[in-house]
Amino acid sequence: MNDALITANKLTKVYRRGSEQVFALKDASFTVHRGEFLAIVGPSGSGKTTLLNLLGCLDRPTWGTLKLDGIEINGLKEKDLTRLRRDSIGFVFQQFFLLPTLTVKENIELPLLFSNKNDGEKVVKEIIGLVGLSNRANHLPHQLSGGEMQRVAIGRALVNSPKILLADEPTGNLDSITAETIYQLFLRLNREGLTIIVVTHNLELADIAHRVIRLKDGRITAGGAAERR
Amino acid sequence: MNFVTLASKNLLRRRGRTTLTVIGVAIAIAVLFSLLSFNSGYEKRLSSELNSLGIHMLAVPKGCPYEAASLIIHGGVIPKYLSGADVAEVKKIENIEIATPLLLHQFYKEGKPHIVYGIQIAEARQLKPWWKVEGRFFSDDETTAMVVGSELAEKEKLKVGDVLPFGPDQVPFTIVGILERTNSQDDEFHFISLKAAQDIFQKPEQITAIAIKVKDITRIPEVAKQLEEIPDIQVVTTNQIMGTILNIVGSVRTLLISVIIVAIIVSAVGVINTLLMSVSERTGEFGMMKAIGASGSHIARLVILETLFISAAGGILGLLFAITGSSVVEGFVKGVIPYAPAGKLLSFQPQFLGLCLLFSIVIGVVCGIYPAMKSSRMTPLEAIRSSVNE
Numbered sequence: 001m002n003d004a005l006i007t008a009n010k011l012t013k014v015y016r017r018g019s020e021q022v023f024a025l026k027d028a029s030f031t032v033h034r035g036e037f038l039a040i041v042g043p044s045g046s047g048k049t050t051l052l053n054l055l056g057c058l059d060r061p062t063w064g065t066l067k068l069d070g071i072e073i074n075g076l077k078e079k080d081l082t083r084l085r086r087d088s089i090g091f092v093f094q095q096f097f098l099l100p101t102l103t104v105k106e107n108i109e110l111p112l113l114f115s116n117k118n119d120g121e122k123v124v125k126e127i128i129g130l131v132g133l134s135n136r137a138n139h140l141p142h143q144l145s146g147g148e149m150q151r152v153a154i155g156r157a158l159v160n161s162p163k164i165l166l167a168d169e170p171t172g173n174l175d176s177i178t179a180e181t182i183y184q185l186f187l188r189l190n191r192e193g194l195t196i197i198v199v200t201h202n203l204e205l206a207d208i209a210h211r212v213i214r215l216k217d218g219r220i221t222a223g224g225a226a227e228r229r
Numbered sequence: 230m231n232f233v234t235l236a237s238k239n240l241l242r243r244r245g246r247t248t249l250t251v252i253g254v255a256i257a258i259a260v261l262f263s264l265l266s267f268n269s270g271y272e273k274r275l276s277s278e279l280n281s282l283g284i285h286m287l288a289v290p291k292g293c294p295y296e297a298a299s300l301i302i303h304g305g306v307i308p309k310y311l312s313g314a315d316v317a318e319v320k321k322i323e324n325i326e327i328a329t330p331l332l333l334h335q336f337y338k339e340g341k342p343h344i345v346y347g348i349q350i351a352e353a354r355q356l357k358p359w360w361k362v363e364g365r366f367f368s369d370d371e372t373t374a375m376v377v378g379s380e381l382a383e384k385e386k387l388k389v390g391d392v393l394p395f396g397p398d399q400v401p402f403t404i405v406g407i408l409e410r411t412n413s414q415d416d417e418f419h420f421i422s423l424k425a426a427q428d429i430f431q432k433p434e435q436i437t438a439i440a441i442k443v444k445d446i447t448r449i450p451e452v453a454k455q456l457e458e459i460p461d462i463q464v465v466t467t468n469q470i471m472g473t474i475l476n477i478v479g480s481v482r483t484l485l486i487s488v489i490i491v492a493i494i495v496s497a498v499g500v501i502n503t504l505l506m507s508v509s510e511r512t513g514e515f516g517m518m519k520a521i522g523a524s525g526s527h528i529a530r531l532v533i534l535e536t537l538f539i540s541a542a543g544g545i546l547g548l549l550f551a552i553t554g555s556s557v558v559e560g561f562v563k564g565v566i567p568y569a570p571a572g573k574l575l576s577f578q579p580q581f582l583g584l585c586l587l588f589s590i591v592i593g594v595v596c597g598i599y600p601a602m603k604s605s606r607m608t609p610l611e612a613i614r615s616s617v618n619e
Contacts, residue, residue: 058520058610079524085609086522093613097517101238106230113230114522156521 004067005164005195006032006055011064013050013218024050026218027064034163037190038197039206042215048199049168051215055197056089056166057081069163086115090157092167096149098141098156104128105137108155115160123159131155131185147178154185164195171202183208232527236534243507247539250503253496254543254589259550260489262585263558263575266551268482270576275471278413283356285449286466288319288328288439288456310435311461318459319439324452326444327352330436332426336396343381345419347426347436356442357415364389364406372425376406380416395419396429496543497596504536504600515604516612525605532601533594540593544586552577 011028025047040048053059066073098107112120131151171179190196206212214222240247290309319328332347367374395402453464555575
C-alpha cells in the first residue's frame with residue numbers, strides 16, 4: 001500500500017442547537033492512502049458530508065486531529081486553508097455550481113484565476129479532452145445535459161492538479177445511465193493515480209471504490225481500517 | 230479569463246436589473262453634472278449680460294431698487310416714474326460720462342410679453358457701441374420708427390420696412406432696422422425713441438430709469454452717493470444687481486443641491502440593493518469559489534469590480550444624458566429660477582466631466598464595500614449550506 005495522504009484521528013464535530021450539543025461526527029479515525037478510491041456511505045444525517053467537509057478543509061473539527069499530506073490542519077489560519085484547498089484538493093458538488101455565464105472552458109479554468117497561473121491554457125485543453133467535452137468547450141452550462149455539467153465540474157476540480165478529489169453525491173442529480181459515465185470517469189482518474197473520496201447514497205458507485213467507510217449517527221461502523229476490497 | 234471578464238459576465242446575468250441600476254446612477258450623475266455646469270454658466274452669463282447693458286449703475290424711482298433694476302434688464306413695467314428734471318439733476322454730477330433716460334413698457338400679444346424700450350438713440354449707441362443694425366437706427370425726433378432685436382424679428386417674422394400697428398392706439402410704426410444678434414436680452418426687445426414711447430403710452434415727461442456710465446469706475450461709490458442725494462432717486466450698481474440676483478438664485482441652487490443629494494442617496498441605495506441581491510443569489514457560487522481556492526479578497530475584488538462597472542457605466546451614461554438633454558435641462562432651469570439671462574446657462578467643462586466620472590466611481594467603491602465584505606467573510610461551508618437550503 002502507498003503512503004498515507006490523510007490521517008484522521010478521533011475527528012469529532014459538534015454543533016450547538018440551542019443548549020443541546022449535536023455530535024455530527026464522533027471519534028472518526030482512519031487513514032487514506034495515495035491512489036486510494038474511498039466511498040463514504042450511510043443514511044441521511046449520519047455525518048457523511050460533515051466528514052467530507054472536514055477532509056476538504058471547508059470546516060474545522062471540534063476535537064481530534066487531521067493531517068493532509070503531512071500537514072496538520074487544525075491550527076492553520078484561514079489563508080493557509082485557502083491555499084491548501086486551492087493546491088491540494090479538488091471539489092465536486094452535487095449541485096455542480098457552474099457559473100451560468102461562463103463557457104465550459106471558462107468554468108474549467110476558473111480555479112486558475114485564484115491561483116494566478118497564467119500558463120493554464122494547455123492544461124485546460126487537456127482536461128476538456130479528459131472529461132470528453134472537447135466539442136462542447138464553448139457551450140454555456142444551460143446548453144449541456146446534467147452529466148455534461150457534472151463532467152465540467154470534475155474538470156474544474158482537476159485543473160489545479162490536486163492530490164485528492166472530494167465528491168459530494170456527484171451522481172445525486174443524474175439518471176443511472178449518465179451516472180455510469182461519471183463512475184467510469186472516476187475510475188479512469190483513479191487508475192491514473194488520483195486519490196478519490198466520494199460521499200454517496202449510490203451503491204453502484206460505492207461498489208467500484210477500493211474501500212467503503214460506513215457511517216451511522218456520526219460514528220464509523222465499518223471500513224475505518226485501510227484495507228482494499 | 231480574468232476578474233474583469235468574470236465580473237462583467239456576472240452583471241450580464243440579470244440584464245434588466247443591471248440596466249435599471251445603471252440608469253439610477255446615470256440620473257444622479259446627469260443632475261450633478263448639470264448643476265455644476267449651471268453654476269459655472271449662470272454666473273458667466275449674468276455677468277456678460279450686465280456688461281452688455283454698457284452701464285455702471287441705474288438711477289431708479291425709490292421703492293425696491295433691485296426689483297426695478299432686474300425688471301429693467303430683464304424687461305417689465307415699474308409703476309413709478311422719474312422725470313426729465315431728474316435727468317437734468319443727474320447730468321450735473323461730476324464724473325458721469327453718460328446719463329440717458331429710459332422708458333419701459335410691457336404689453337402682451339397673443340399671450341406673450343413684449344418689452345418696449347423708449348431710448349435716446351445717440352446716448353444708447355454710446356453705451357452700446359457694439360450695436361449694429363440691418364437698415365438704420367431711428368432719430369430722436371422720429372415718432373413712428375422702430376428697431377427690433379434679432380430674435381424678436383425672427384420669432385415675429387419681421388423685416389425692415391414692415392409696418393406694425395403699435396401701442397394702445399395701434400399707431401402704425403415702421404421697422405427701420407433690425408439689431409444684429411447680441412446674445413443678450415436686447416435681442417428680444419422693441420426700441421423706439423423716448424419721445425415716441427412717452428407719446429404712445431401717455432407718459433409725458435416720465436421715464437422709468439436713468440442708465441449711467443461713469444468716467445472713472447473707481448469713483449462709482451462716490452457718484453452713487455451723490456445721486457442718492459437727489460430726492461426720489463435710488464441707485465443700484467451692476468455689481469449690486471449681480472450680487473442680489475446671485476443671492477436669489479442661490480436659494481434655487483440650494484434646492485437643486487438637495488435634489489441631487491436625494492438622487493445620489495437613492496441611486497447609491499439602488500446599487501447596494503442590487504449588489505446585495507446579486508451576492509445573496511450567488512452565495513452558493515461564492516462558497517464553491519472558496520472551496521476551489523478563492524480567498525475572501527478574491528470574492529471582494531469581484532464584487533467591487535461589479536459595482537465599479539455599474540457606477541462607471543452609470544457615470545458615462547449620465548454624462549451623455551446631461552450633454553444630449555441639456556436643452557431640456559436648460560428649459561427647466563430657466564423656468565424655475567427667478568432671473569434667467571439670455572443664452573446658454575449650462576457651461577460644460579472638461580474638469581466637470583472628470584469630476585463626475587470620479588464621483589460615480591467613488592459611489593461605486595463605497596456602495597460595494599458592504600456587499601463585498603459580507604460575501605468575502607462568509608465561510609465556504611456557510612455559503613454552500615445556505616445555497617443548498619434555499
